[in-house]
């Protein structure tokens with residue numbers, strides 16, 4: 001895979017090397033697969049894939065988790081981003097800042113090719129023939145990943161054939177559709193390497209060849225292609241897909257073949273929850289189980305039977321009917337006893353068990369309970385920050401499946417090399433964090449300027465983060481060479497002439513330690529004694545520096561409030 005991707009330099013190197021030698025390869029480990037051909041996913045506990053989908057749909061908690069997760073992952077959409085600022089034409093080295101020529105080979109550099117995006121953008125931003133937008137297809141993919149941990153993206157391609165030779169000259173991707181994991185299967189040999197059994201003509205999909213058979217199409221004489229995936233919709237209707245037509249990804253357990261279904265792992269928990277819901281439902285229904293048994297000690301069994309028969313008939317007509325009965329007892333013995341059957345929900349610890357199961361299920365997916373609008377117990381704004389952080393991580397994890405695996409493979413099929421698709425990070429990353437990061441970036445830029453570098457603001461498509469690229473300022477005349485050895489000196493040795501006249505960080509900015517003397521980590525104090533009183537911002541309640549550990553000084557109003565509260569209390573209480 002690396003050979004194909006790296007192309008230029010690496011391939012040339014290996015080619016030059018390999019010619020003179022004989023080659024041997026480490027054996028690729030075989031898997032305990034019985035057959036070469038269509039591989040079936042493992043069904044733990046005998047639970048089938050349709051059953052996994054069914055339980056996800058009917059279990060409210062599971063469905064809430066799964067749909068929230070996909071909403072959050074794609075909530076802010078996607079954008080096309082440059083892979084690099086400049087790229088060497090001859091060796092392929094990529095640069096994120098401005099260079100005149102390649103630093104490795106001195107070759108010419110070029111910018112990302114905007115024309116590459118013309119066609120993919122039209123396909124991706126349009127709709128497929130099922131009137132689904134790209135994001136909606138991704139929704140389906142994410143759902144599949146969260147239920148069975150396998151998702152199949154099918155690229156419907158149109159092949160262009162030379163009428164003379166019958167050869168495929170090129171293709172274009174016409175649309176992008178989700179493949180149903182219930183029917184999609186991987187075709188591999190015993191090592192798990194895709195292909196190895198069927199071959200099919202890309203133009204005549206009904207022409208299949210098995211190993212040992214003719215390898216050219218009977219109709220058009222084309223060379224047949226290895227089948228990598230099949231869609232087993234029914235006997236005799238199996239569809240064959242060749243390499244590059246199906247993209248398969250797993251989220252939680254990527255392996256050589258299939259992933260491992262999370263719903264399968266929480267099957268018992270999910271079924272218990274469903275059973276609990278059913279229990280509640282039926283206990284509020286008319287057709288409930290008896291609440292108890294009434295046993296009557298009586299001398300006259302017959303008359304009691306006829307009495308209860310009448311009661312039953314009335315109950316049938318009116319479920320709320322309460323029978324009134326008087327008991328005659330000549331012997332003075334006998335009585336009525338109430339034997340209770342149905343436990344109350346409290347006795348069964350219903351809520352506790354339910355919460356436990358729910359918490360475990362949401363923990364797997366990284367969705368916190370607060371997120372599921374359950375702030376009853378954990379409540380309070382103070383908790384929110386932390387809870388949402390957990391979700392942020394799972395959103396980030398979920399997005400990586402797309403930005404690092406699925407999108408690159410998709411764009412490869414579109415022939416796009418200079419661009420990537422990126423998902424916007426989750427908005428829950430709060431504004432303060434973002435501003436702080438930007439602030440640090442700006443501070444860094446100021447220091448870099450003092451070291452003789454010129455910061456240049458990167459324009460990131462739609463991404464609001466402030467980022468700089470640095471280039472060295474040209475050395476005019478005999479000025480001291482700034483920081484030759486790569487070690488940042490304590491004191492910048494004289495300003496380069498091109499610098500704006502700013503020797504120190506501007507006053508009023510964030511507390512930035514001056515670069516003299518020693519700086520951080522040398523053990524020299526360069527900021528004077530700690531003075532919490534002079535803090536300019538209140539912070540968020542957490543200490544914002546090592547100086548201030550007790551939070552901000554109370555305001556006059558807070559002091560007054562404390563005085564009033566204290567006045568109402570006894571001394572020492």
Ligand SMILES: [Zn+2]
Pocket residue numbers: 088089090091092093102103104105106107
């Ligand atoms: Zn180069």
Ligand SMILES: [Zn+2]
Pocket residue numbers: 201202203204207217218219220221222
């Ligand atoms: Zn053919």
